[in-house]
Amino acid sequence: MRFGKKGKLSPQYISPCKISKRIGNVAYELELPQELAAVYPVFHIPMLKKCMGDPSFIIPTKDIGIKDSLSYEEINVQILNRQVRKLRTKEVVLVKVLWRNQFVEKATWEAEGDY
Numbered sequence: 500m501r502f503g504k505k506g507k508l509s510p511q512y513i514s515p516c517k518i519s520k521r522i523g524n525v526a527y528e529l530e531l532p533q534e535l536a537a538v539y540p541v542f543h544i545p546m547l548k549k550c551m552g553d554p555s556f557i558i559p560t561k562d563i564g565i566k567d568s569l570s571y572e573e574i575n576v577q578i579l580n581r582q583v584r585k586l587r588t589k590e591v592v593l594v595k596v597l598w599r600n601q602f603v604e605k606a607t608w609e610a611e612g613d614y
Contacts, residue, residue: 574599579606 580595592611
């Protein structure tokens with residue numbers, strides 16, 4: 500999965516970053532940590548969240564293992580639930596997967612065998 504897509508990696512929670520300057524009305528340039536030097540530092544305002552004082556919301560970038568191609572490998576930790584969806588001609592088995600570095604609320608439904 501590419502860095503910045505919605506889903507398993509929430510980039511707004513990687514770490515608190517200082518705003519270096521405002522770019523127009525809807526974007527800010529951030530001072531990113533050295534390990535994210537390959538990421539373009541200008542972000543649209545809706546992508547940013549106010550820094551929360553609770554350090555449990557921050558995911559250390561060392562633990563994620565972002566590669567030079569700005570991709571990472573996500574590892575499933577636990578299967579939380581299982582259900583069968585009936586379509587017209589077949590049944591699809593879905594499992595709710597808890598991913599590493601994610602909270603239970605961010606668990607996703609995946610087709611069995613695709614996770």
